[in-house]
Amino acid sequence: MENNTTQLRAAFFDMSHSPYIILDENLILIDINTNALANIPVNKKDIIGKKFTDLFPDAPNNRLNAYREVINTGVPIDVEEVKLCLPSGEFVFFVKVFRVGEGIGFAALNITKMINTIDSQKKVALKLKDFNTRLKQRNKDLEVFSYVAAHDIKAPLTNIHTLLSFLENEGLIKKSGRPVFLKVIQSLDIMTSKLKALNDVIALKYSLSEKQELVTFKEIITNVKSEISEDIKKFDVQIREDFSQCNAILYNPEQLHSVLQNLLTNSIKYRNPNISPIIKISTKKENGKCVLKISDNGIGINMKLGQNKMFGLFKRMHTHVEGLGVGLYIVKSIITSHGGSIKVTSKINQGTKFKIVL
Template sequence: MNPKSSFSYERFFDLTPDLVCVAGYDGYFKKINPSVCQLLEYSEEELYSRPINEFIHPEDRPITQVKRKNLQAAKPLINFENRYLTKSGKTVWLSWTSWPIPDQEVVFAIAKEVTQKKKLETKREDLLKSLSEKNEELRQLTYITAHDLRAPVSSILSVFELLDLDKIEDQETADLIQLIKRSTLGLKENLNKYLHLIAEKDNSSTKEELLNFSEVFHQVLVAIQPLIQSSEAILEADFTQSPEIHYNRLYLESIFLNLISNSIKYRQEGITPQVKIKTDRLKGRTVLSVKDNGQGMDLAQVEGKLFGKNQTFHQHPDSKGIGLYLISKHISSAGGKIQVESEIGKGSTFTITF
């Protein structure tokens, strides 16, 4: 007996813990396994009778509709995350991998629940944000304390200068006053040291040096090589017009890292990501441009928010709204500016004038 003939694919469909379904181009479920009913808390009849869109979290419906159109255009969907609402009102996160079958006008999809992972990510981000804020508060408190204590310390030292120790007959008292004066002088010196160390640490983060664009660029490429390889991205770089710049190394690395990784992360499905980086000299200033063929953006919708903190405009799981914010801060702190040209479906070009 052929073992293949006795194997029940229907049983595999029913027993798998993953959510497996067949959806029609009309937006309705055509077939679902028991895991879908168990997670969403609806019966098969309820899930079959209502449009899939009704079970999706309202905030995620627009991006899901975009992905659905891509599927109908024969573009597979890999690791797309969105939220669904259960019958009892709970929000669950699902990560979808879907394949369209155009001749039958259906989509075969498998999903894994990633609610716990998303909660952990959110908790981690909240903790990091809180830690960062606390560190900044402590830094400011240290600076203020060291700075403001110098005034009363200086006042105490002024009092010592007014004292005439020759008029103090008790030698033990005179020695005690001298001891207090030396201790106060030591306190002032320590406060000055703390202020110097704080200022030195702040300045070290903005220290500028002569940098070679190509050298920094290739150093960043090493860090994101796995991302480049997995996406098969094509990168072209031309720094001949302006090969060097006096700038902070950490800032330039961050600019390259964020712009290149964003270009790859927000690529168009089914299209090999291409990123073109070049430098120019315009009106005596160095200009860096990073152009991609990615998803692009509607600039009218993101106007005034693009470089804001925690602003996200794509549903990529790694979108945190920090990269462009950091780039903007790096550039503005050094007196430069950043501009963007973008169109949905045609990619984006970021231009930095140092």
């Protein structure tokens, strides 16, 4: 019976999926199973009888002492990243050390591939971090270039405007050439307007990191309505507000003012001429964040053109009214810089709804 038990233990030891080695009380290797030999490409006869220090010459003294302590006390220990250096390569194991008879046993898990994968991922992460750093620097350089270019172009445009005014005031434009002259003036005005808008966008980009403070929606919307009061009166615009569910937010006040001003101005600009304009503004809490909703009963937007175009710089969804296509670009830039999002739903002649997570 005892012989059968010994044979069963030997079979279990040799057929286990885990690598096992057994050392005697002098830390000399006396047995190793098939799986261990598969993980360590050596011949069994070449390592049986070898001292642990011969097999693992880089093992620190405190670890050897720990193994001897297991032999003395019988208390098992776990050892992480045990390295085995062989002519065929370097192998790394996670090891469970426990007492076997008068010696100790090692149950090992080969983590070489996992360690190599982690090292590879660390290298990729470092490369990605370096790439992001260089990309941020390039973006910063591009912003500076854009600012300088826009600033430098402003003076020549002003000079051209002055020269054209001089030609007109001195009567130097012939009647036959006047239509062309007026088109030049028109083109110059458009270019000047776009340059100003570009400067405004660049200035906004530089100010997006400014500190925040607690601001109330009621105060901001009151200021916005005061600024566009002439249009509100002229077109008999009704503005219905409800800030009861979220009346204040930690935000940059100038940027929140810009968001509301652009959206209200757009609602008035793209009103339906056949009905009285109604703009609804409300706030509420969703998933711990303040959500701003603005809807109108204007002419609506063709959503088939896509939201990417809607929020693009100098992109316009309607051409029958004046505009540069900058307002919504500014709105989205502000919102996304604060980690928020903006969604639009609209139908032609049925109005437009904005949902903004601030």
